[in-house]
Amino acid sequence: MTRRTVRIAMNGVTGRMGCRQHLVRSLLAIRAQGGLDLGDGTVLWPEPVLVGRREHALRELARRHGLEHVSTDLDAVLADPAVDVYFDAQVTVAREEALAKAIAAGKHVYTEKPTALSTKAALGLARQAREAGVKSGVVQDKLFLPGLLKLRRLVEGGFFGRILSVRGEFGYWVFEGDWQSAQRPSWNYRAQDGGGMVLDMFPHWEYLLHGLFGRVETVQAHVATHLPRRWDEQGRAYEATADDAAYGIFGLAGGIVAQINSSWATRVHRDELVEFQVDGTEGSAVAGLRGCRIQHRATTPKPLWDPDVPAAGSFREQWQEVPGNGVFDNGFKAQWELFLRHVALDEPYHWDLLAGARGVQLAELGLRAAAEGRRLDVPELTL
Structure with a gap:
């Protein structure tokens, strides 16, 4: 060699x-x-x-x-x-x-x-x-995570039939920094330093949605700064000027609707720090960083709404784990x-600076959509 x-x-x-x-x-x-x-x-x-x-x-x-x-x-x-x-x-x-x-x-x-x-x-x-x-x-990077690679396999294999919707939940509680040190640097919460949930995470959602399901064509968003006061690495209090949560609705090519909640002010009650549920005419899947579970049309139970009777079993247990069938590298x-x-x-190689510009565009339009309170089209970028 x-x-x-x-x-x-x-x-x-x-x-x-x-x-x-x-x-x-x-x-x-x-x-x-x-x-x-x-x-x-x-x-x-x-x-x-x-x-x-x-x-x-x-x-x-x-x-x-x-x-x-x-x-x-x-x-x-x-x-x-x-x-x-x-x-x-x-x-x-x-x-x-x-x-x-x-x-x-x-x-x-x-x-x-x-x-x-x-x-x-x-x-x-x-x-x-x-x-x-x-x-x-x-x-x-998220396109290369084991859970999302398993999800890609399902999409490319036609498991879902016609994909109807995607629902994502991302985030965790980032300590304010006063009585417990924060897990993220303080600049993340100052808009003047380039911080903010939308600028941080909407570029991720753009490439993930684009790469797995189709181009993002429209965006609606609501953003918030839930915790306006935080403490930096030296223990000094500062005003959090950047958004720490964003609630987005994205219209994708082919009529797919995606909803993704992103928050640094939420406590985790799910299996992984990020999870995406994909629903289609033939089946559904829930994918996280590493795991992916499915429920096919043929094995979907028949839930009945009855608030006076306890659920007969665990809904989670009705789903099947997708095998890795290989070793996933970092x-x-x-x-x-x-x-x-x-x-x-x-x-x-497909993930170049033009792909990066699409992520910036979605973040910029997401912030504008939130400020104006309306849905915005996402023009296709070209050089």
Whole structure:
């Protein structure tokens, strides 16, 4: 085997998501398995270059994982011809400028969401990448989760017949930070820093709905800031200016109706932190991060409404678990491998900056629909 090194500038990996999912569970996991086998006698070896503002944190992270390359000078890293790919997991407000710099420097780019704060800016990045001839990828991890992969198998196998509706529940209680530390960074709850449930999660719902069921054609939404006062990492109280909950209704191609509730102010009473129920003429399914259960038309019980008589049995027990029939890798790692093969071999890849712009567009229109109290059309984006 011949080893081929791909050097990846990773910006924002001192944060929880960038470190755990992208560095440790993706690129370092690829190295731990001996690299990425390209199938032509070549193994692709990812070489991270850790980039950020806090040199001490970067050096400690590098030391912990046996890495060599650390820099607080993004411009110098992007000017280095040995760097092939730029990855961004920074706070949202810093992402657009950094991506534009990387593309201008001729680097392939792979990035977290949202790619920008406006549809215009997100489309501008996609056009810039196309004109520069660089490859781009946007993290769309939920499509690679075991539960959603099982759901995809059902959709592609025609299990549902005609799909009628999708209902999603996402969220959990994020501690305010006063008497228990919050599980999410404080900037998530400040609109001026790019925070907000809609900007965070509507891009996820766009690619998930689009990828599994059909293009989102309309959006209605109600947003709320249920907890207006929170405490930051230093224990200081601050005003939560961003929405911490969003209740959306999406009209999909083919007449499918999707409803998704997203909240950081709800307590979990379901099997997983996110679940989607899909109902069709021939059957229904409930899918989460890992599990997926089904009920076919032929085995659907006949419920009768009688509030004076206790239910005869558990409704959950009337559903059948969908088998995995295989081993599911970490979803972030699986998409990283596809993107690296796209860079190295020019294999087809669908989740580019244009796909990222669709997510920004849905978030922007969702906020506008909520502000105006009406349903809005979602125009199809093109370059």
